[in-house]
Amino acid sequence: MNQKAIVIFDIDGVVRDVSGSYRRAIADTVEYFTNQAYRPSSLDIDQLKSEGVWNNDWEASQELIYRYFNAQGQSREQLQLDYNSIVAFFQSRYRGTDPDNWTGYICDEPLLLQPSYLEELTQASIGWGFFSGATRGSANYVLVKRLGLQSPVLIAMEDAPGKPDPTGLFATVEQLENGLNETPAIIYVGDTVADMYTVSKAREINPHRTWIGVGVLPPHVQETPVRSHTYGESLLTAGAAVVLSNVQQLNSVKIEEIVSSQ
Template sequence: MNTIVIFDIDGVVRDVSGSYRRALADTVENFTLGAYRPTPVDIDQLKSEGIWNNDWEASQELIYRYFETQGQPREQLGLDYKNIVAFFQARYRGTDPENFTGYICDEPLLLSPSYLEQLTLAGIAWGFFSGATRASANYVLQSRLGLQSPVLIAMEDAPGKPDPTGLFATVRLLQQNIDKLSIIVYVGDTVADMYTVEKARNLQPEKTWIGVGVLPPHVQETPVWRDAYAETLRQAGAAIVLNNVQELTPAKIQAIRTATAKGGNLEDLRAELFSEE
């Protein structure tokens, strides 16, 4: 197929609503002395701005914004970012320096190794580009899913999204065994993920870049929330939005490739893809 599919991890490969997002809420609550605990909607609204992919930075920003509503400028707060990160990690990773014991241990998986095997059998190269730390990403990919040395670009390897540097690095690693690259699909669950694809397209227009949105489990609790989140991803550039990553089957990827080859705009692509369903 000469196609590359690259997956984000959080919200795509694993459900982080009870881990990363819980740790984020815990952190904000702690540093606002219990006065404010952000709701899932609050967190989504922040992330819809497209620049808060790093949950440590997102925690700090929500703390700042809370105190600003109380009339305290952020310049006067004296927040220590290292303390914020340390508190967050104690919740998410746990306090044992040798083993994961925190919220990370209870993350539901959103795809299975057999799904990735289907992609391989269809001749589709795949890998991962995530803002998670390498240790956290490897925990889910290797320890939980049993993948052997998967292609991975993590937090330590590249600037945070929506900077596409890490996406480019992942493509270079996967492209080594491809004679003629057709399309690159990046699968993510946030506005920052879709913005990353757009920036990649602007910097490397000679390649065909497709953003596929996936709805994280927490937004599927109500139809209104689900539909609003899906529209946000589409507005950010997602060609299609799926309920689960495993809906991106080899057949669907082939449909994306065919529709893209015909040219046209995003609306034409979406219409073509939905006609295949």
């Protein structure tokens, strides 16, 4: 059976709403390591991520801490932040303190798609998988435990360099194609500038294939029309072919429409 297209999903902000989990953990971590002097707002975090290189939330937390102290006149060399301590604190908030029984913010993440949506793609001969900067444990928590997917194709943080490096995207495609002869269009669905840059870089490295970036507005930016518009524009500027307000709008009809317009 010929695949009409392959859709690869980012997870955070696309499959699950992380505004009250990952993003809350960033704010908690920055607040803790600045001795309660600074708690970044949702806009502060968006602004950092719009630079396109802060896909890793541990590194984003560290960068916000550095920038706060830099603004107070302290240099990075003076600070000597302990990255492992930042990661450990972040994880204690996001996963909880018990490594075997997670009780942190991850437990309360609203889902942004249903298994029936993925089933519809399968019925329409559209392959799908996941490439995410989340850890494998965190990604599987939502894909397997909450969505009930059986062994989904997944490239996670441990498997590839961070975005916008497209290595993980290539690896996901390779697993999904599994020796297929045809080369269907590849759609990568993400909610950040880094996700769209990943598609551009994939195109530079392998221009013989069709690479399409589809942007999704994460829930936290949809609170006001102005913020939705500004965020959507940043995704389009970064290379998105189209920006949707929910991933499930990318149904088989929409996919065919987007692929044929390329």
